Amino acid sequence: SQTIHQWPATLVQPVGSPLSLECTVEGTSNPNLYWYRQAAGRGLQLLFYSVGIGQISSEVPQNLSASRPQDRQFILSSKKLLLSDSGFYLCAWSGDFPSSYEQYFGPGTRLTVT
Amino acid sequence: GDSVTQMEGPVTLSEEAFLTINCTYTATGYPSLFWYVQYPGEGLQLLLKATKADDKGSNKGFEATYRKETTSFHLEKGSVQVSDSAVYFCALSDPYNQGGKLIFGQGTELSVKP
Numbered sequence: 001s002q003t004i005h006q007w008p009a010t011l012v013q014p015v016g017s018p019l020s021l022e023c024t025v026e027g028t029s030n031p032n033l034y035w036y037r038q039a040a041g042r043g044l045q046l047l048f049y050s051v052g053i054g055q056i057s058s059e060v061p062q063n064l065s066a067s068r069p070q071d072r073q074f075i076l077s078s079k080k081l082l083l084s085d086s087g088f089y090l091c092a093w094s095g096d097f098p099s100s101y102e103q104y105f106g107p108g109t110r111l112t113v114t
Numbered sequence: 115g116d117s118v119t120q121m122e123g124p125v126t127l128s129e130e131a132f133l134t135i136n137c138t139y140t141a142t143g144y145p146s147l148f149w150y151v152q153y154p155g156e157g158l159q160l161l162l163k164a165t166k167a168d169d170k171g172s173n174k175g176f177e178a179t180y181r182k183e184t185t186s187f188h189l190e191k192g193s194v195q196v197s198d199s200a201v202y203f204c205a206l207s208d209p210y211n212q213g214g215k216l217i218f219g220q221g222t223e224l225s226v227k228p
Contacts, residue, residue: 043220043221044221046215090157103160105159110155
């Protein structure tokens with residue numbers, strides 16, 4: 001069966017420091033991968049998605065970036081964190097259209113920027 | 115563009131009460147519809163789905179019917195439990211127009227009291 005992992009689970013970082021969050025998927029190949037942010041309240045904002053290695057689409061302009069160095073690895077990065085980057089970051093994967101397009105989410109990373 | 119609108123929360127119910135969370139959508143294509151649930155501090159879990167008109171998705175006592183004529187996908191449960199307390203998200207995926215990305219509603223918080 002497929003599983004998705006995220007780490008770290010929680011992170012406290014000062015303003016201006018770098019960031020690297022990692023997401024890996026097991027039990028499937030060539031998944032579509034997604035990064036979401038859930039700020040205070042409950043709304044989900046899609047940040048990036050990837051349909052293959054090295055292919056990244058950005059949904060919103062910001063100081064974050066994403067990379068997909070391997071088929072089942074998705075990394076969210078920042079060179080300098082802002083206070084507004086605080087939130088709950090969720091990684092998700094889905095199969096290839098049209099066979100399966102529901103998304104499955106990881107446990108999330110709680111980021112607090114101080 | 116495509117959008118999802120959910121009823122405002124929080125919703126507070128007593129145990130064994132009947133639950134309805136309203137969800138309506140706007141889409142130019144033929145979307146698939148989903149309900150996700152998020153328990154405190156966790157990622158999202160797929161609760162149920164429906165891929166075409168008149169389909170009924172069901173899981174763990176929850177049901178939702180894809181109503182194309184009213185563009186709705188309301189979530190129902192006949193008898194809620196304290197363990198159902200969570201945030202519920204309605205979402206759509208319209209592969210032909212959005213590349214399979216999920217469009218989420220704003221979430222509805224459910225609190226069930228014993």
